[in-house]
Amino acid sequence: MTDGPDDDQRLVVALDVGGTGMKCALVRPDGSTAHAERHPTDAGRGPDAVVATVLAVAGGLADRARAAGATPVACGVAVPGVVDEAAGVAVWSANVGFRDVPLRDLVATRLGLPAVLGHDVRVGGIAEARLGAGRDARHVLFVAIGTGIAAAHVVAGSAAVGAHGAAGEIGHILVRPDGPRCGCGRTGCLEALASASAVARRYAALADGPRPGAAGTGPGAAPADTAPARSAVSAADVAGRAAAGEELAGRVWRESVEALADGLATGQALYDVDTMVIGGGLARAGEQLLGPLRAALHERMTFHREPRLVAAALGDEAGCLGAALLALDSLERR
Amino acid sequence: MTDGPDDDQRLVVALDVGGTGMKCALVRPDGSTAHAERHPTDAGRGPDAVVATVLAVAGGLADRARAAGATPVACGVAVPGVVDEAAGVAVWSANVGFRDVPLRDLVATRLGLPAVLGHDVRVGGIAEARLGAGRDARHVLFVAIGTGIAAAHVVAGSAAVGAHGAAGEIGHILVRPDGPRCGCGRTGCLEALASASAVARRYAALADGPRPGAAGTGPGAAPADTAPARSAVSAADVAGRAAAGEELAGRVWRESVEALADGLATGQALYDVDTMVIGGGLARAGEQLLGPLRAALHERMTFHREPRLVAAALGDEAGCLGAALLALDSLERR
Structure with a gap:
């Protein structure tokens, strides 16, 4: 004070x-x-x-x-x-x-x-749209990537709420019909492929061989799969190992970036924003996430106008x- | 007058x-x-x-x-x-x-x-949101399914335009990563799988054997594949044959309904509307489209609130x- x-x-x-x-x-x-x-x-x-x-x-x-x-x-x-x-x-x-x-x-x-x-x-x-990384843009999509993935579509400083308070659930859009099961009950949701938990789980599964159980979470839910990972490696560890050149970590990181880019491209097709602000735990990887994500999103833009992709500025x-x-x-x- | x-x-x-x-x-x-x-x-x-x-x-x-x-x-x-x-x-x-x-x-x-x-x-x-099939709802998604597929997200009577006038391009969201090529240049867009043109093309391809060429269109574009179909069958014909019990037509119709349901589920996750109004040429199939589409959308609703799915009321x-x-x-x- x-x-x-x-x-x-x-x-x-x-x-x-x-x-x-x-x-x-x-x-x-x-x-x-x-x-x-x-x-x-x-x-x-x-x-x-x-x-x-x-x-x-x-x-x-x-x-x-x-x-x-x-x-x-x-x-x-x-x-x-x-x-x-x-x-x-x-x-x-x-x-x-x-x-x-x-x-x-x-x-x-x-x-x-x-x-x-x-x-x-x-x-x-x-x-983020008014005071942070989106403050120069009128149409902002804020995407928080942590245990789960969720978004806020903010136009002129106001966030869309939806008819039942459930707008922006970008973690639960389909990106891989044959992908892993999501905690929400469906298969191939973005969150089951690209959340921080999904990155850690995928790395552990490939390092240790397959293990059973659902992936991802419902909105605001704790991870559905609470059995301890045989390789107790976080998404940040995977990012670090990928940066250090470890092949398996690099593959897991690339796969999650591709899934994220598919999800963001769908978001852009529906919302058409100026700026996408990436926040949450996974965004702490900074340009190691944003660099390849920007490139993968660019590849997916055909007639769409490409949004600016930036890291969140306000942290937690x-x-x-x-x-x-x-x-x-x-x-x-x- | x-x-x-x-x-x-x-x-x-x-x-x-x-x-x-x-x-x-x-x-x-x-x-x-x-x-x-x-x-x-x-x-x-x-x-x-x-x-x-x-x-x-x-x-x-x-x-x-x-x-x-x-x-x-x-x-x-x-x-x-x-x-x-x-x-x-x-x-x-x-x-x-x-x-x-x-x-x-x-x-x-x-x-x-x-x-x-x-x-x-x-x-x-x-x-449709103010005078037609969505007139009792505050949050409406109007989806026009014809040569292409596009949507309008209407809240309190106003449609979202987006930062560059390109919001609502639901025809160009990914639903089948290994699906057909879309006229927009990408692979597996909703429009390449479930537009009236895609239904007709898919039926012709299965009836006559594979034929080359891209599927679907860019926004507002004419169909990219303008070579005459070997079986000159419209989407309405496919609907009619499916209703009459023809196996191939039934399969094509079901596949397009599944793809549409995936697209609408993604739309609901991001927009969270009360009512989805289905218009355009394909919607003339009425309950033959809306019945199975409603059931397929229902299956995909986990934590989402399920929107009401109705046919457009104002025609062209x-x-x-x-x-x-x-x-x-x-x-x-x-």
């Missing part, structure tokens, strides 16, 4: 509640962070305990703002999974343990402030900042 | 310029048609002659409105291919012969009226009505 006087003493309380941790902040109306803190989610305690922590942390942030002479004006909360933004309900967030939790109203009641609930990837996309703070932006937007609409 | 007095004497001049013919109308502000006429496009005459016909027909409709005591207030023109709606330019309409034609300004100057230029499928989607007048609606929208924004 800054100690000096502020032209605008308004602050937004923002929380991004993930399966492992919560990123929390007080955010100024210009999108800059006045204060940030992190807390474990500890989802194993059950949804009631997680909700209690969310309310306590949000309340603490509002108190902190007041103690510094600022005015908390709204609260934004982001959660993964299926989110009904209009109703403010966390419909299904498997890795947080939420099922039909009316989180928006619980927060609003506790804080006595207007509150909004958003989807973690969609608000992350809003933040995008969701928290986006929750704050969504809260500020809701104030403007009042 | 009605002879009696009208509460609202305003009329919009609307033209849908296709490769074969132009559907033209005077449309009331409530979306009803006061007068309709059709003219051949005769694209073989070249783009200048087609533009001259468009201007003459539009001028004639405006005169007709005035002669009937009404006031023409705007003109909407729809064309296929790549359309820059913001600039009012027909960037590329292969089957009409347009290349960078500033059609909006040409029409506006000739008529002395505000004019708009729209994409035929996008304005068709607007019309959708583009003309949509052009009128786009023109009315532009007046409201002035």
